[in-house]
Amino acid sequence: EVQLLESGGGLVQPGGSLRLSCAASGLTSDTFATSWVRQAPGKGLEWVSAISGGGDYTYYADSVKGRFTISRDKSKNTLYLQMNSLRVDDTAVYYCAKDRRQQVVHFQGFFWGQGTVVTVSS
């Protein structure tokens, strides 16, 4: 059974940085496309970023491009989201979601973590 565990959330001031992690278990080798999806309090799902199974293709929502960086460490089956220049409207629960395929195109979130809370406030 594939399980995803996010960590790294917390309270940060505007302009600050955080690095989220998503550790995958139940996989012999994590070669699947993965996305970060966030949900602001009381709001809907918003896609943030995605990375291909090989780590060679990355994609970003316009709202985070240039501030967030997605990466993966295949040796650790772990995905990261480096978030810089955080803004109040980045406040949300951040989920990682994994496809069953390598490519991000036509991404489908088959597996989801329980999320980590990011609060940006002064």
Next chain:
Amino acid sequence: SYVLTQPPSVSVAPGKTAKITCGGNNIGGKGVHWYQQKPGQAPVLVIFFDTERPSEIPERFSGANSGNTATLTINRVEAGDEADYYCQVWDSYSDHVVFGGGTQLTVL
């Protein structure tokens, strides 16, 4: 950017059929995926590529996609189906994953 439009809410009596729509320009030419999210929980994929159903999802859930509208249908609705439902596509023009605004399903 590509926009997906869902009704904010749908209500249905137990045992009846619920239909949740997702509108988008020529959405019939894209693969649509649907998620169910219950309060305080992570989303769960219920339909992928328009009509495919993960093995753990009941057959009561089905999908269709044509023209400018995709539809999630839930037959014989149960109280446990009460949740928010989101449609999602891949927009190849912008290389973005796009979610609809979500529909709150209420079981009367």
